[in-house]
Amino acid sequence: MKSILVVEDDIIISLLYEKILESAGYHIIRAHNGMEAVEKFRLLQVKPDIILMDHRMPVKNGIEASKEIMAINKNSKIIFLSADPKVQKEALSIGAVHFLEKPFSIKTLIRIIKEKLEFSSYIEAA
Amino acid sequence: MFKIKNHRKNEQSMVELSEQEIKPVNLKNHNLDDKIINILLIEDNPGDIRLIQELLREIGNEKFKLVYQENLKGGIKNLNKSKFHVILLDLTLPDSLGLDSLKFLLARVSSIPIIILTGTDDQTLAIEAVKSGAQDYLIKGKVNEDLLERSKFYSIERQNVMEKLKKSEKKFRIDFQRASFYKDILVYDMNNILQGIISGSQLFTQYAINNKDLKDKFEVLEIINDQVMPGARLISNVRKISQLEKSEISFYPIKLCDILKTSIRGIKNMFHIRNINLKVNSMKKRISVHANELLKEIFDNIMINAVRHNIKQNAEIRISISILNENSKSNIKMEFIDNGNGIEDSMKEAIFQRGNKEEQYISGMGLGLSLVAKIVKSYNGKIWVEDRIRGDYTQGSNFVIILPELI
Numbered sequence A: 001m002k003s004i005l006v007v008e009d010d011i012i013i014s015l016l017y018e019k020i021l022e023s024a025g026y027h028i029i030r031a032h033n034g035m036e037a038v039e040k041f042r043l044l045q046v047k048p049d050i051i052l053m054d055h056r057m058p059v060k061n062g063i064e065a066s067k068e069i070m071a072i073n074k075n076s077k078i079i080f081l082s083a084d085p086k087v088q089k090e091a092l093s094i095g096a097v098h099f100l101e102k103p104f105s106i107k108t109l110i111r112i113i114k115e116k117l118e119f120s121s122y123i124e125a126a
Numbered sequence B: 001m002f003k004i005k006n007h008r009k010n011e012q013s014m015v016e017l018s019e020q021e022i023k024p025v026n027l028k029n030h031n032l033d034d035k036i037i038n039i040l041l042i043e044d045n046p047g048d049i050r051l052i053q054e055l056l057r058e059i060g061n062e063k064f065k066l067v068y069q070e071n072l073k074g075g076i077k078n079l080n081k082s083k084f085h086v087i088l089l090d091l092t093l094p095d096s097l098g099l100d101s102l103k104f105l106l107a108r109v110s111s112i113p114i115i116i117l118t119g120t121d122d123q124t125l126a127i128e129a130v131k132s133g134a135q136d137y138l139i140k141g142k143v144n145e146d147l148l149e150r151s152k153f154y155s156i157e158r159q160n161v162m163e164k165l166k167k168s169e170k171k172f173r174i175d176f177q178r179a180s181f182y183k184d185i186l187v188y189d190m191n192n193i194l195q196g197i198i199s200g201s202q203l204f205t206q207y208a209i210n211n212k213d214l215k216d217k218f219e220v221l222e223i224i225n226d227q228v229m230p231g232a233r234l235i236s237n238v239r240k241i242s243q244l245e246k247s248e249i250s251f252y253p254i255k256l257c258d259i260l261k262t263s264i265r266g267i268k269n270m271f272h273i274r275n276i277n278l279k280v281n282s283m284k285k286r287i288s289v290h291a292n293e294l295l296k297e298i299f300d301n302i303m304i305n306a307v308r309h310n311i312k313q314n315a316e317i318r319i320s321i322s323i324l325n326e327n328s329k330s331n332i333k334m335e336f337i338d339n340g341n342g343i344e345d346s347m348k349e350a351i352f353q354r355g356n357k358e359e360q361y362i363s364g365m366g367l368g369l370s371l372v373a374k375i376v377k378s379y380n381g382k383i384w385v386e387d388r389i390r391g392d393y394t395q396g397s398n399f400v401i402i403l404p405e406l407i
Helices: A011-023 A034-043 A062-072 A085-093 A106-125 B046-063 B072-081 B099-108 B120-132 B145-209 B218-245 B256-270 B295-308 B368-378
Strands: A003-007 A027-031 A050-053 A078-082 A098-101 B037-042 B064-069 B086-090 B114-118 B136-139 B252-255 B275-280 B288-291 B314-326 B329-338 B382-389 B392-404
Touching: A003 A011, A003 A034, A011 A027, A011 A106, A011 B145, A027 A034, A034 A050, A034 A062, A050 A062, A050 A106, A062 A078, A062 A085, A078 A085, A078 A106, A085 A098, A098 A106, A106 B145, B037 B046, B037 B072, B037 B145, B046 B064, B046 B145, B064 B072, B072 B086, B072 B099, B086 B099, B086 B145, B099 B114, B099 B120, B114 B120, B114 B145, B120 B136, B136 B145, B145 B218, B218 B295, B218 B368, B252 B256, B256 B275, B256 B295, B256 B314, B288 B392, B295 B314, B295 B329, B295 B368, B295 B392, B368 B382
Parallel strands: A003 A027, A003 A050, A050 A078, A078 A098, B037 B064, B037 B086, B086 B114, B114 B136, B275 B314
Antiparallel strands: B252 B288, B314 B329, B329 B392, B382 B392
């Protein structure tokens, strides 16, 4: 089962992501701010296949957290989910594989996750 | 008439016109609220000091209080001690020369008008001084009492106007920051809220699929989902209008029809439950425009309106693209002809201007068309709306866009 680290400070949205993605067949790990995300990522024996990253969070924003996660594992697949389109450029420049502007539909989210997972398994197979 | 209390060899010395010693004289040409005008004279030449004193006496001593200092350092000290309405400044002081004296003063007392005193040979310097922020200059030897008074009066008035301007500029800046703040809240927080709504309703849709009792109630969820995206669109339009107004967006060559195709695909997706008949007369693959990512907003907004404001069973949009060659310039003419509800004559211009005039509200049209108009304008193009059938607006509209072709 593929696992996804969901980093989102809004509890309601975070729970919704969890239920949606679990019903789509993924294992979910949740973090509620950037610092918690980095700590969880560091401690995980098996790194998550995908990280869904919000940007504006109370402790350590998405960009900072992503930089640290990329430093721990440069192959991390971070999908930025933000209502703030201004951070798109920066997110992609530090290595995020995709930027999804809120609000997006569940269909879109799952499509993007599948795309990124397929791409990585293609690379692994090669 | 006036007493010199101290000799000015002392750096701290000053001359004051004692008010009791001066007989009241009716002032001519004066309306500065009958206040006593405090003048600081920074001048080291005794002859020039004496001259200014004489001139002030001619104008009417009871209206002035003159304090003088022979160097800049002393002048500054006095400025800290009492309030002055105007400063007369010589540019050849023992401790400071030329524009440096002025800049030094301006950095400390930006709200007090400064009049430069200069010799006949220094006029260029004096003009420079005015450009740098002095209110006026007077040429020594050519000053008479009228000139001195007028200069002083105007300098004070001008400075007042400038102060008001500064205040209004400050207020404007605060308002602007506040507007940016509201925009930020709208864009960021509202989108997060919409994300919650859309995720919740779509999750519920998933649950409902497996539930017999709920299966028929799907359209309610569709309505919720369909309302979220227009909300998000409104927010996105607010942000883009603000970007355009701040000229934050650059321009580059774009193939017009590539964007049009993407836009049409999006519209068909968005209104998949409606019957839409969408035709383009000819996709001219080669034509390019000098534009940016906002080009798609033009097509999106016009077509969304054409479908949304259309009560007919089948929404029709016919898109016609042609090239106009006039005066060696090549323009692209695009027409979006719909069978929607139409636009009354009185509204044909107003729909593009929402947000430009106060308290103007055009029901249902959102911000879309004013954004469209702003984008078209930024491409040096034109946009207007006609009736599909001339004289009968209820038969639908024709949105005409002219864009310069990039060859």
